[in-house]
Amino acid sequence: DAMVIQNPRYQVTQFGKPVTLSCSQTLNHNVMYWYQQKSSQAPKLLFHYYDKDFNNEADTPDNFQSRRPNTSFCFLDIRSPGLGDAAMYLCATSRDRAIVGSQPQHFGDGTRLSIL
């Protein structure tokens, strides 16, 4: 029944070693988002895709990149993880972005990233 699936749930990587987090959706939504959430804080939007159109937040570090090869999948690549990148990473989807309405963003269960 899961509609937004993130793999893995827990990821451990070494300082400076590239890591990729994945997200897939069965909702056929146009928009996919990546958020970073540190302990006891609100989620922080890193970037989003509207179809193939990539939109980066102004304060997202260059270290973070994303790929969306098709509607269903989106990847978050961290090129050289630092200790400050340890966080929960949440993927979310929505049907579209501009129309006011009760269209919530649907979140995955998140990937908790630890850096050694």
Place this chain on the structure above:
Amino acid sequence: AQKITQTQPGMFVQEKEAVTLDCTYDTSDPSYGLFWYKQPSSGEMIFLIYQGSYDQQNATEGRYSLNFQKARKSANLVISASQLGDSAMYFCAMREPRSNDYKLSFGAGTTVTVRA
């Protein structure tokens, strides 16, 4: 400026009692949407309830209701008959299609602990 303010970092509530979580917002858009999400310790973000700025009635979803006071710019969440499974972090969020398009602005969150 903070778009969403949640002034209660943490709250305790007795099982079976009601609890109100405060949320105030700031926007100049005439059209906006307000959302509440629940995040248990396992990490997933669960959509609870939505209120549109033009909705005449307060939103309700099962044990969740939203006390929407537009003139005061507040959108408090009321959880009735609290259960142990309600222990989680709760986020208020706002979507402003005209000025902020697709993005959700989150509050800092309120941690609710339900006591048996």
